[in-house]
Amino acid sequence: MSLLNSTPTLCVVGHPNRGKSSVVATLTENDSVQISPESGTTRSADTFEFALNGKPLLRLIDTPGFQRARQVLDWLQRDSISPAERPERVRAFLNAPGHAERFADEVALLTPIVDGAGILYVVDGSQPPSPMDEAEMEILRWTGQPRLAIINPMEAGADVLTWQRTLGQFFQWVRVFNPLSATMPARQALLRAIGELTPGWSVPTRRLIEGLALRDRQRLTDTADALAAYWAEQLLEHQPVKFPGALGRQRAEAGLRETLEAREVEFFQALGHEWGHHQSELQRETAWELGDDALMNTETWYLWGLKQRDLLWVSGSAGAAAGLAVDAGLGGASLLTGAISGGVLGSVGGWLASRELDGKRLKGLPLTRQKQVMGPVRHPNFPLVVMARALTFTRQLWLRPHAQRSAVVLRAEAAQWSREDQIQLLSWAKRLQQHRWQAKHQDALVTWVGEQLQRSLEEAVLSEETESWVS
Ligand SMILES: Nc1nc2c(ncn2[C@@H]2O[C@H](COP(=O)(O)OP(=O)(O)OP(=O)(O)O)[C@@H](O)[C@H]2O)c(=O)[nH]1
Ligand SMILES: [Mg+2]
Known part of the structure; x- marks a missing residue:
């Protein structure tokens, strides 16, 4: 050879x-x-x-x-x-x-x-x-x-x-x-050393190192797009109330909860598969070991999102109170869905119109008029919680070396966003739910998500460098 x-x-x-x-x-x-x-x-x-x-x-x-x-x-x-x-x-x-x-x-x-x-x-x-x-x-x-x-x-x-x-x-x-624990820079440092072992390997390893950097840049762009689309979809999700009375509403609410949970797992799994983490899924019954901290476990919302006092402040600044019900005595159904709205989502086309996002799931949304719908979730913490969880999971998975065999456990971390970011997220949420969503908002959201991801990945790489690798 x-x-x-x-x-x-x-x-x-x-x-x-x-x-x-x-x-x-x-x-x-x-x-x-x-x-x-x-x-x-x-x-x-x-x-x-x-x-x-x-x-x-x-x-x-x-x-x-x-x-x-x-x-x-x-x-x-x-x-x-x-x-x-x-x-x-x-x-x-x-x-x-x-x-x-x-x-x-x-x-x-x-x-x-x-x-x-x-x-x-x-x-x-x-x-x-x-x-x-x-x-x-x-x-x-x-x-x-x-x-x-x-x-x-x-x-x-x-x-x-x-x-x-x-x-x-x-x-x-x-x-x-x-x-x-190796992050990309640690891998690339090792590859550079491999490239210097024998003259014939220097060009192929340089190509490999550059290819990895390019792949990750593309991955960041694609992920920001997918994550933003997922977030918007969760904020718009609603279920028809098929029977009159309390039972009909209960059923619709249960359906809404299930759908939101299922879609979070689906989003997480799709990322895992995309990035070559197949075994972690096969090793356990439920795909990702998310513990009790499921998306619709509203008791943990204050861990992921904002405390009541901050919520009122941020919602107020976002002008969100009108679109996202802030209710000091929140509990039960109202926490999830606010009031049942008599109207329906008009067109979600604003999200899809001008770009070729994967709109498969959005296509499933009923666009015809219905009398009563449950949702979308109006609680002002919901947009923050959905985003915090998705960003955290994405970062965990991105940094997960393929040698890692432990369960993927989504760790709650108080969202590190500035007030400005929180207000921004809530006003996007309001726009979406009030059907005033335009392509420029979508672009801004995707850019924001990309920046969040990039920043948190850079922070993780910096802390790994100081902890465990020396060249
Ligand atoms: N804590 C810790 N555990 C490690 C590290 N690297 C590997 N392990 C663990 O050590 C065990 C052995 O790892 P393997 O990669 O299977 O080792 P191997 O040299 O291929 O072993 P054989 O195929 O049996 O010769 C596994 O349980 C790994 O998870 C490390 O850096 N830190
Ligand atoms: Mg071995």
Whole structure:
């Protein structure tokens, strides 16, 4: 295999249970890579590709961990040979009779390297280097292939300096990289190091790094669009009251709650799938473990939105009180829906008219006149809560490395918006619900959402940089 201008291909090796598969999953954004706390999870060498627009740009081979490094090294060192003969000696080891059975794991991990792959060696930075590690590193040096080492600080108190000194004697580059928290800049720093391992890889890795940046910019634009559309849809949602009297209203309200809940889950799931988080869904009964804090659990609204006193102030400033019922004694149905409106949504076309958003679900809205409808939800916290939850979830998912196997738990965070932003959101809500929505409002909303996302992602990256990665 020639390394010249080809897709960088690296074999991820190391001791069992050091996070090798986690590194593969995060770098290739593939959550089907098998990861578990049990040692010996990976039993054979498996190739995972990372592609953008259908073009493979990085190939990682996940391998089992070394089991008998000392014996392998003893075999390699049995005869005295010159350094130039070492790669050949490793090859001979693989072909020696009985080794495929006796040294199954070593044969599985060394074969792709001997066939031309580079080496990504993973160590746990929170455990000190041992003679066993030294034997592994020496074997890898014998292969003569391009080599980079990753210190994965699996627990607190990692002795990075000692590891750096040790690894520096065996590898061309040494990087600290935590596959469970790595953000894009950390990934890109690692990719840059890969690009410098061998001259033929510098152009393909540069392309990969640029491709990732471009992909994320596009992702931000698309997400801002989708999130804004979702928010507007939630604010407009309403249900027909099909029977007269209290029962009819109860049914309609239950239907409205269910629809709003279901649509939140649907939006979250769609993002997850879009970004390659498939397994998290398959591992549990309900797709996302959102706990008791569901969208329509109105008791938690004050966690996500504003306190009563602030609400009155902000609603007043937004001129929202007329459109969004502010009721000091809010409770029960009135909290959700305000009064039942006798009218209907006129046209929601303002949202869809001038652009090609996915309007599938909006198409389902009844546009014909109905006598009574339940909704849309008029409580002034509702627009803030829907937005806060969607932004928080989007950020959590965006930053979620594909090695992460824990449940996606939506964490309540008091919205960090300025008064100005809160007032802005409420007046958009009012416009939507009063059918005074125009393309320019939509543009402004999408821009606002994009800025919110970008800011919160930048903050997260900054705090990760100071916490856990060093280059
Ligand atoms: N706390 C913490 N746990 C980690 C980190 N990296 C990996 N793990 C966990 O360590 C365990 C082993 O991770 P794997 O990626 O399966 O390790 P491996 O080296 O591929 O293991 P084998 O295939 O068994 O050789 C999993 O439970 C991971 O979630 C880390 O940086 N911090
Ligand atoms: Mg593994």
